[in-house]
Amino acid sequence: MVLDLGSGSGILSIMAAQLGARRVVGVEECGDLVRLSRRNVAANGFEHIVEIHHCVASELEPDELADVLVTETLGTWMTCEGIVQYCEDARWRLLKQGALIIPERGTQYSVLVESAELERLFTPPSYRGIDLSAVMELQDTASCLWSKRLGIRPSDLVYRELCAPFPVLSADFNNTVSDSLPSSQQTCVRTLEGRIHAVLDFWVVEDAQGRQLSTNPRARRCEPWAYARDVAWGNGFHLVAEEPPDDDTRWAVFHDTEVSEVPSGSLSMGANALHVCRGICLYHGHTGFVTRDGKAIFLSCTREEMLNEQRHVLGSTLHVSMEEYGTPGLDPSRPMVPIPMDVADDEKLVVTSLFHSDHRGAQHLLRRIRPEERR
C-alpha cells in the first residue's frame, strides 16, 4: 500500500497507481482539494485503487500499514509545511518496518548573493539629485521575505553567489525527530569580493537513489517549468544589513532571554518577557522600544505585532534602546539605515541562522570575524 500525505490534486497518488501500486491511500485536509482530487482519480480510471481520505494525517487510522510513503508537504522553506512532523508520525503509526519514504532526506541551503537588481528594487532611485535615503529605514532586514509575496521571479533574477551555498538544516525523513531539530545554526563562510545584498534560501530533497528536487533558482533557469516553481514554492530572501558592533551605547543588551508569561492587555512588559531577536529590535521594530524602570515600552508597534509568533526566536538576544522616550535611531546625524555588506576576497563571516518556532522559516544574522578572532 502507498500512503500519500497531503495528496492535494492527487497527482502523486495517481502516479503511484500508474506505476502499479495495488492500493493507494491519499490524505488531504482541504475539502475542495479532496473533491477535485477524487474527480482527477476517476478521470484517470483509478477509483478502484486510489482512495482519498478527508482528514489531517495525524487523524488517519488506516486498516493496513504502508509499504511506501510519498509526501509533498514542502513549502518555500523546506520544513514550513511540517514534513518532518508528518514523517515522524507516519513512522510510528502508519508505515511497515523498513518502508520506503519519498523523499528520503532533504537539506535547506542558504547562499550570500550580490544582485544589482535587488538593490534597485529596494533602494529609492536617484532623481534630479534628490536625497531620499531615509526611505531605506522601511527596508525590512529582520524578516525572511518570500519571493512570491514580493513579485520576484527568482529564476529570472540576475545575481552572483558570493560564497558556496551552505547547509543550514538537514533532515532524514527516515529518522529525524522534530524535537531534535536545532533552534539555530552557526556557519563560517569565506566570501568572494563583492557586495552582499541578501541571503537567498532554497532546499534540495532527494530519494534513496539520489534523484533530486530543488528550489535552487540556478537549477531551473531557462527551464519551461521555472515560472511555475517560482510561483508555487518560490524562495526566501533575507535582505542584509551590517550590524553595528556589540558595544553600541544606544542599546541595552539582554542575552538568551527567558520565556515567561507576557501580561495581557498591556503594551508594557518586562524585558525578560520578550523573546524577539536582535534584528527585529535593531531594525524592524526599533522605533517601538524605550526603557523605563526596567520595562520595555512599545511606542509604535501593537502588542499583537510584537507577539507575532513568526518573529520570535527563542534564546536570542534582545537589544532595547537606551534612549528614554525618544525615537531611537531617528537622529539624522546617526541614521539607523541598513546597508549591504561590502566584503573582500576570502573574508570570513559568521552567519547565524535563527529558526522560527515549528521551523516555519529563519532569520539570518551576518557578522564579520574580528581581527582578534582570526587565526
Added chain:
Amino acid sequence: MVLDLGSGSGILSIMAAQLGARRVVGVEECGDLVRLSRRNVAANGFEHIVEIHHCVASELEPDELADVLVTETLGTWMTCEGIVQYCEDARWRLLKQGALIIPERGTQYSVLVESAELERLFTPPSYRGIDLSAVMELQDTASCLWSKRLGIRPSDLVYRELCAPFPVLSADFNNTVSDSLPSSQQTCVRTLEGRIHAVLDFWVVEDAQGRQLSTNPRARRCEPWAYARDVAWGNGFHLVAEEPPDDDTRWAVFHDTEVSEVPSGSLSMGANALHVCRGICLYHGHTGFVTRDGKAIFLSCTREEMLNEQRHVLGSTLHVSMEEYGTPGLDPSRPMVPIPMDVADDEKLVVTSLFHSDHRGAQHLLRRIRPEERR
C-alpha cells in the same frame, strides 16, 4: 502654496520645493512615513519650505488655500486608493478657485489578452498522460487578481492584445464627483482571432499639458524602471471563463438583489440579502451554495468569506444552485471548469465591468453577442 495629498516619502513635496514653490504642505496618514519624509525634506535642505502634516487629508485644516494640488494616491486600480474622493474634498475645502490639479484626469483601461504563459501558469501540466483537469475548478475567474500577489511581472509577460484597449472608467479630477461614478460599464469590443485568457487592467493619468503616466505593461517593456512599476502598482488580471447561457437549468437567477440586513451568527440567509455577482456564485463560490426553503445555505465558505465586501457588487445578479443539498457543479459529466474563450476575427463581445464598492477594483464578465442580437 502646493498641497501634496498622500505625500509618502515626500518626493513630490521636495520636487515642488525644488521647482520654486514658496510653501509646500504634505499630508500623510502613516506615522512612519511622516517621520522619514521629514528626514528626507531635511536632507534636501527644504525644512523652511516643506511641512509634513500627520493626518488623513479629510482632517487637514490648513491656514491658507492651495494654488496647486499634487497627489499620487493611485493603486493597481486607478481609483482604489481614493484619488477621486481626495480631489473632491480638496476642491471643496483646500484649493483656491482655478487651482491646478496634478494629475488632472485619468482613465482606467482594459484589454482582452491571449497569453500562453498565463495559460501555462494556471493550467496543470500534462505529465505521463495523467488527466488533472479537475484542478481547473480552483481557477478563480470571479476576482480581479493583482499581478504582484501572483508573482507576475507584467512587463515581462508575453501576451497579444485581441482587441484595442477600451476605457472602462474615466475621471476628471477637476470635476468628477465620487457619487457620480458608475457602478458598472458595458463595452462592445471587436476581436482578433485568438484565445482570450484574461482581461488585463491598466490606467493612464495625465496633466493639463497631456504628459502621461501609465501602467500599461506595453509602455514600460525594456525600461529600467519597469520592475519597480511592476512591483509598486502592478496590474489587474481577470482570468476569463466563457459563461454558460442564461437558461442554464442548474441556477436560480435573482436580478438586482436588494441590500438588506444579513442575520448575524448564521450561515444561512435569504437570497435577497445577498449582493454578490454572478461570477462568484458560478465559479468561485459555487460549491458553497444550495437552496432550501428559499434560503441560500453556504456549504464550504464561511460567512465572513461570503461577506468579504471586496467581492460584493451592488445591483448585480445572483445565481443560486437549484440542486438541493448536493454539491452543484461537481457532477463529473457536467464539470464547471472555466475555459478560455476562443474568438474569431471581428467577432463582437460585450464586456460588462462591475465596479467594487468605493471603486476599489472591478470584475469583468464576457458574453458573445448572439446571432439574433447582431445587426
